[in-house]
Amino acid sequence: MPIEPGAILAARDRLRGRVRRTPLGESRSLTDRLGVPVRLKLEHHQVTGSFKVRGATNAVLALTDPQKARGIVGVSTGNHGRGLAYAAQAAGVRCVICMSSLVPQNKIDGIRALGAEVRIVGDSQDEAQEEVDRLVADDGLTMLPPFDQPDIIAGQGTVGLELVEDLPDLETVLVPLSGGGLIAGVALAVKTARPDARIVGVSMERGAAMIESLRAGRPVFVQEVATLADSLGGGIGLDNRHTFAMVRDLVDETVTLTEDEIADGIRHAYWQDIEIVEGSGAVGLGALLADKVRPTGPTIVLLSGRNIDMTLHHRVVSSNMTPQLG
Numbered sequence: 001m002p003i004e005p006g007a008i009l010a011a012r013d014r015l016r017g018r019v020r021r022t023p024l025g026e027s028r029s030l031t032d033r034l035g036v037p038v039r040l041k042l043e044h045h046q047v048t049g050s051f052k053v054r055g056a057t058n059a060v061l062a063l064t065d066p067q068k069a070r071g072i073v074g075v076s077t078g079n080h081g082r083g084l085a086y087a088a089q090a091a092g093v094r095c096v097i098c099m100s101s102l103v104p105q106n107k108i109d110g111i112r113a114l115g116a117e118v119r120i121v122g123d124s125q126d127e128a129q130e131e132v133d134r135l136v137a138d139d140g141l142t143m144l145p146p147f148d149q150p151d152i153i154a155g156q157g158t159v160g161l162e163l164v165e166d167l168p169d170l171e172t173v174l175v176p177l178s179g180g181g182l183i184a185g186v187a188l189a190v191k192t193a194r195p196d197a198r199i200v201g202v203s204m205e206r207g208a209a210m211i212e213s214l215r216a217g218r219p220v221f222v223q224e225v226a227t228l229a230d231s232l233g234g235g236i237g238l239d240n241r242h243t244f245a246m247v248r249d250l251v252d253e254t255v256t257l258t259e260d261e262i263a264d265g266i267r268h269a270y271w272q273d274i275e276i277v278e279g280s281g282a283v284g285l286g287a288l289l290a291d292k293v294r295p296t297g298p299t300i301v302l303l304s305g306r307n308i309d310m311t312l313h314h315r316v317v318s319s320n321m322t323p324q325l326g
């Protein structure tokens, strides 16, 4: 394993008092429907609205003093960018987030509001990445990637420690899966305490890079397409160093959802559980509702984020139609 369970314990100590320890709620409706206790990890109530601030905070605090003095840089329009901005501001570290000119203004404003410098460069993610490389080479900033980095994985793994503490007899955990930093950390933490627990990764059908890579036996390129689970888009990196192997070795099962099934998850969270959850955060609910995972014992659904455009959320929960994106 690229990271040891001890790294997750160390991350928990670093994060204490800096990010929320989120509650484990219950889903009465899914418990009744499935006949097993179904609990909801309310990680969408995390500061910044997603778990990504855990890995970001752990990674920022793990920097050396000279690295902290020079600052961090990342490329992200979404939850990773927010996590980095928040973590850096809290630690008094400079943070630059690079984005392409295609990014909507509200996302730019959201990251600026957290104190980061936003740099708009070119009109593709690749050009934004070139600016990151320049800032690393010329100004000595440290690039923090969204998932494939040991401190990030360990930080996300602290979610898993909380699951085992709050529900020691857990059997199945459903975890949203993209680059695999979240599920790798959670699986390592949970399986260290409960080796027989079943960890299930859930992605969208459209553009599930990790699942395609697992099938191919190596990281592969997958075309990114518009999806309601937009935080799960993007590749795992052809030069993936950590998460591919960890997911391959620790995750028991993966499932993919249609856009309708993701929308069902968002609607169920809202109407039954009274929670606003983004598409990526609701895929575990969608998987249970679609009977794509059949739990036999105490089950946890990890709700990973809530940063959804509220106009889109309104459209999803107000009808049974799934908005057509892109």
Ligand SMILES: *Cc1c(COP(=O)(O)O)cnc(C)c1O
Pocket: 050, 052, 079, 080, 146, 147, 176, 177, 178, 179, 180, 181, 182, 183, 231, 232, 278, 280, 281, 304, 305, 306
């Ligand atoms: C990033 C993200 C994920 C996926 O996390 P990975 O570590 O990339 O697998 C899931 N849900 C939300 C809300 C996210 O922002």
